[in-house]
Amino acid sequence: MxxxxxxxxxxxxxxxxxxxxxxxxxxxxxxxxxxxxxxxxxxxxxxxxxxxxxxxxxxxxxxxxxxxxxxxxxxxxxxxxxxxxxxxxxxxxxxxxxxLERMNKIEDICVSSQTAVVQAGVTIEALQNAVQAQGLFYPIDLGSKGTATLGGTIATNAGGNRVIRWGMTRQNILGIEAVLADGTLVSSLGRLLKNNTGYDLKHLFIGSEGTFGVVSRAVVKLVPLPSTHYVAFVSVASFDKVVALLARARRLPILSAFEVMWSDFYSLVAPDALNKGPVAPGQPYYILIEGLGYNETADRMIFNEFLEEALASELMVDAVVAASEKQCQDFWRVREGTEAIVREMSPFIAFDVSVEIPCVEAYLSAVREALCTPYPEARFVTFGHLGDNNIHLGITVGPHTHEVAHHIEQLVYAALPRFGGAITAEHGIGQFKKAFMKEQKSSGEKEVMRRMRAAMDPARLINREVMF
CATH class of the missing domain: 3.30.43.10 (Uridine Diphospho-n-acetylenolpyruvylglucosamine Reductase, domain 2)
Structure with a gap:
């Protein structure tokens, strides 16, 4: 009203x-x-x-x-x-x-093609619930899925917790309908996995952050609903062992998440989420490992064998396997527990960087050293989707954090080129990271991006302050 x-x-x-x-x-x-x-x-x-x-x-x-x-x-x-x-x-x-909040209908779910036609204002959670009732699964999973909408996740090419298995939003969209800046409707709502008839226009809009037009509907790709669910919470003594454990976990056909939490994150969030952590404190790294599959006997056996072999090889210090679906959710509450971070660290700045896996610890050490010199009171929380290079950082330097935000950002981003990194893995550029875009792309890439935007929205009417 x-x-x-x-x-x-x-x-x-x-x-x-x-x-x-x-x-x-x-x-x-x-x-x-x-x-x-x-x-x-x-x-x-x-x-x-x-x-x-x-x-x-x-x-x-x-x-x-x-x-x-x-x-x-x-x-x-x-x-x-x-x-x-x-x-x-x-x-x-x-x-x-x-x-697009009123454009919130799921128009069609096709079980045989494992697709759905969905309006942009539908939340990810509503989509997941609707297709689950048909024995299907939309694998993009976010902590904010109850509020985040399909259109927004398409515009930002959102990732989330299960990219290691099913990819980013881009890999889960078959077709798109969008409205250009002049009101022209572009409908490319195909359900085909294979279609080589000219340009694949959906990729123009995915990850464009709304700068090429407004996504109104999409055809999403679904998978059969998994019938088995296993979650283990483990502690690890060194980053080299984290990387070795990831390499072993990738061999699991049911692997769906490999979420790493550094001790600064675990010590803050775990007691808040569960009164105490799933495993004993005192180690530098904690990992949530999830498997989703379709064969109870085989899946349980390979998941348990993986953990037993990792323990025998001393890749893990401790491990706990969820004994029920409720305990699976409890373990995930630790990984997704942001309330303690907001309560204990505000004001803080959230970072979403992408770093080559072998370089992660060296990059983080460089960031901490760069920040703690001018800001000895700096405090960090560190976690992320290590299997897809994505590290999340929360940083506060006290009540004046936002006043010095640009300097903090400069220090965090300055080290990235040395380690093959990017300033955003899944959150997008938005308005906050515009100042750092020029260092992320070559001159040729920037020129192509400029020409594309000028062609799609010459007056820059839609999201004019976003990206560049």
């Missing part, structure tokens, strides 16, 4: 506002405190500043709204579940926000 305060933004007196309301109806537009009360950042709880939030109910309304904004040269910011931490959902007072 639109807010009664009609003086909050000059946009509300405009012809554009009147025409948009005519398209969506009054309930399709939010204004005033209905806008500002919405956070666009789950960590900082930053309010949305846009003049209005437009909530189209279907693809026709979405295309007409974007066409109107283009006609009036109106900048747009696209919002999904607002779970991103790179600033992609941030807006300015002269922006309008387009939210």
């Amino acid at each position: 639109a807010d009664d305060d009609m003086t909050a933004s000059p946009l509300l007196d405009s012809e554009l506002y009147k025409q948009i309301v005519a398209v969506t109806g009054p309930s399709g537009v939010l204004t005033g405190t209905d806008v500002s009360s919405r956070s666009c950042d789950p960590l900082c709880m930053t309010p949305t500043l846009a003049g209005m939030i437009i909530r189209p109910a279907d693809i026709e309304q979405l295309a007409r709204v974007i066409s109107l904004c283009a006609r009036f040269n109106q900048p747009m910011v696209v919002q999904g579940g607002r779970t991103g931490v790179a600033g992609g959902a941030y807006s300015e007072p002269d922006d309008v926000v387009i939210s």
Whole structure:
């Protein structure tokens, strides 16, 4: 419902506002405190500043709204579940926000082709629940799956916990429908695994962070619902042994997650999640290893044999296997426990870097050394999806952390080129990492990106402050 305060933004007196309301109806537009009360950042709880939030109910309304904004040269910011931490959902007072929250239908689930046609506003959890009822599984799994939407995960090419088995969002999308910055509808909703008829346009939009258009629907690729679930929580004495254990784990046909937690993370989060950790403290590394499969007898045997052999080879100090599905979830609560980090470390800066596996520990040592010289009070939490090169860092230097955020970012990112790294593995560039993009791409890559954006959105109307 639109807010009664009609003086909050000059946009509300405009012809554009009147025409948009005519398209969506009054309930399709939010204004005033209905806008500002919405956070666009789950960590900082930053309010949305846009003049209005437009909530189209279907693809026709979405295309007409974007066409109107283009006609009036109106900048747009696209919002999904607002779970991103790179600033992609941030807006300015002269922006309008387009939210796809009302486009939240799962239109079709096809068991024989193992696909589903899904609107962009559907949450990942809702999608998983719906396909599970049909004996299928959507493997992209995020801690924020109850709020994160399919459209947002496509725009950022989200990864999550099971990339080591099923890949990023890109590997799980077969087709896409999107609306360009001028209102043109591009429908490429094919269900085919093989289709070599020209450019594969879906890849233009996946990972583009909304800069090429607004994703409205997608065909997602599904897999049979796993019937077995095993989770082990282990402690390891050295990083070399972590890498050796990962190499062995990759041979498991059921391996679905290999989540590494450094001691700074485990000592903070484990007691908060379970009163005490699954395994005894005192080691530098802790790992959650998950297997999902389809054969109870065979899967249990190979999972247990893997752990027994690793213990016998002294790759692990200790190991505990979940005895029930509830205990599996309890172990995952440790890995996904962010409440303690927010409570104990705020204000902090979250980093999402990608580093070649053999270089991870050397990179982290370089970062800690670089930070602790100017900021001896620096505190870290370190964890990540090691099997796909992705390390998450939380860093605080005290109450003034955000005041020196750019300097901290410079120090964290400066070491990456030496170790074959990237400034973002899965969160995206958004607005927060724009200043560092130029160091990530060659001059040729940057020129191609500039030309592509100019061709798709020459006026830079959609997500104008995102990426570069």
